[in-house]
Amino acid sequence: MQVYKAFFRIIQKNRGQILIYLVVFMVLALLLTNAYNPPQDTDFTKTRVNIAFINEDDDSQLVAGLKNYLGEYANLVDLPDDSQKLQDALFFRQVVYILRVPEGFTTAMLNGQEIQLEKTIVPDSPSNIYMDLLINKYLNTAKTYITYLPELTQTELVSYLKTDLTKETEVTVISSVRHSDNAEKSGYYFNYLSYSLFAILILGVCSVMLVFNDTDLKRRNLCSPMRSATMNVQMIFGNISFAVLTWMVLISASFVMYGSYMFTSNGLLLLLNSFIFTLAALSISYLIGNLVKSRGAMSAVANVFALGTSFISGVFVPQELLGPNVLAIASFTPTYWYVKANNEIAAAANFNTDTLQSIFTSMVLVLAFGVAVLGVTLVLIKQRRVEG
Template identity: 60%
Template sequence: MQVYKAFFKIILKNLNQIMIYIVVFISLAIALANTNSKPVNTNFTDAKVNVAFINNDTDSVFVKGFKSYLGNNVNFVDIPDETQKLQDALFFRQAEYIVRVPKGFTEGILKGETVQLEKTIVPGSTSSIYIDSIINKYLNTAKLYTESMENLSQEQLVSYINKDLALKTDVNLKTSAYESSNNEKRAYYFNYMAYALFSVLILGVSSVMIVFNNTDLKKRNLCSPIKLRSMNFQMILGNLSFAVITWVIMILASFIMYRGYMFSAKGLLFLLNSLIFTFAALSISYLIGNVIKSKTAMSAAANVVSLGSCFISGVFVPQALLGKNVLRIASFTPNYWYVKSNNSIVNMTNFDMQNLEPIFLNMLIIIGFAVAVLAVTLVVIKQRRVSN
């Protein structure tokens, strides 16, 4: 395994340059994880709206019951029944909703007729939709009873309605605001890893290929007793080992910071997605290593390819903020599909095939990139060998 050992000897000689990217990435990841940003509270809370209630009907038991129920959800304000004063109240937001009970309202309800309340609202007010739903719930329940039961008294009707509408259902949120904030940090971690991983692989693989592609050294290797097939096998094994070792080092920090989360379904999907991307990045690094001929070009390629592809694919800037043309160009890089998968993983709530299928499809596209670039690399190597 002389070639395999030589591979890692060259890596060790360039370790200082490679470690810069690893240390910077891990430092940024730890700093990001320790950022104590207060999550936004997205829980629903009841807000009582100021409502003016004007009754043009008799002061019946049903109207009193209706007003009492409405009062549990709104604040009643006392405004005289004058057009100018009512308009001023709406303008100055003393009231956002004015409900007027028309004459004959109670009689119409008891007969099962469809009776419309008159309302005046602030234009474009979202609170009016909330009040409408409360009123409709009460009146629809009343209509259901009057159509189903005969000779109902107003007291019985109000009692039945209040009993039904008193039933409530508790709602528990599966994902809290704090958990959502942590999910975003985990997605950022794996998104940023694309840049560091890409840079390290390009520098490492290119440094080895520059040495082995040296004309004089290549001639000496061809004269050695080691078969060309064995040399190629050891070279492939060295590249794969270096890629996997780099990936393991990159994800170690995630196990320290996120611990049990990395063994959950989302954590495992993040790991699988990053591993597949590692092989795609390795394939591109192998192509670059067989094309460039100097260490100066190696550093330039590492910066241009890794930084350029990461900027346009959503690693540093969220894909939602990038233009369509930029994303269209970025779709020709594996980084784009890698970040897209990470964004889908972090937003998942149900792990069914409908949600998993787009993620696995993105992974297959990344694998397609790896295979396509590797095929191009083999053609380049064969053409160079034939020409020499």
């Protein structure tokens, strides 16, 4: 196993550059975990908004009942009936809704005539819809009583309205699954993992290939008693061992930070996706290692390739924020499909056929990239051997 041992001796001598990317990844992962804020509860909750109620009609019991009803769901702000002051109140958000009851409202309602209330609102405020629903609910209920029980007095009408409108139905929302807070955090973690993994593999594999592709060393190896096939097998085994070891080191922190989540379906799929990406990244690194001719070029390629693919594929900037042209270019890199699968895994509260099909399609495409690049590399090595 002389070649295998020599492989890791070379890695050991280049550990400084490799450790830089490892430390950068760990720092990013820790900062991400500490800075992450879980999404707020999206359940519906009642919110009291500030409204102004201006009555130009008589102080009837029907109008008073409407005012009291709205007061149960909103804060009634006392404002003078002055257009300038009312506009200022809306502008400075002292109120978001001004309701004006026109003159003759009570008489028109009791006689079954159509009459419109006037409103002045803050544009595009969701509170407007809520207040409209409350007002329409009160008026429609009153209209129903007036239509079918016209003999009711205002006192009886307001009493019935108060009784009916205070009735509420309890609604319980039952969720069959609970999306863990670790889901989104782990998705970011494994997305960032691709950057460091790519850079480490390129640096490690290239540093070894630069040594073994040296002309004088190759000639000496050809004169050695060890068969070329044996040397190639040990070299392949060394590359795979280095890639798997790097993958294990990078994923190890996820078990510490996310604990039992990594043993769920989501966590295991993230691990599988990252392992497949490791094989593809190793294949690309092996190709680059057979192309670069100097240590300076090795560092440049590692930075450009790892950073470039990360920026356009959604590692540092979410894919949904990238333009279609950028994503079209990124789709020709395995990093894009790796990140796409990660995002789908992290977002899935449960898995169905369509979700799994999309995830495994992305994984297969990542693996296909690796196989295709490996094929190109083997052809390149064979051609060089024939020419040499």
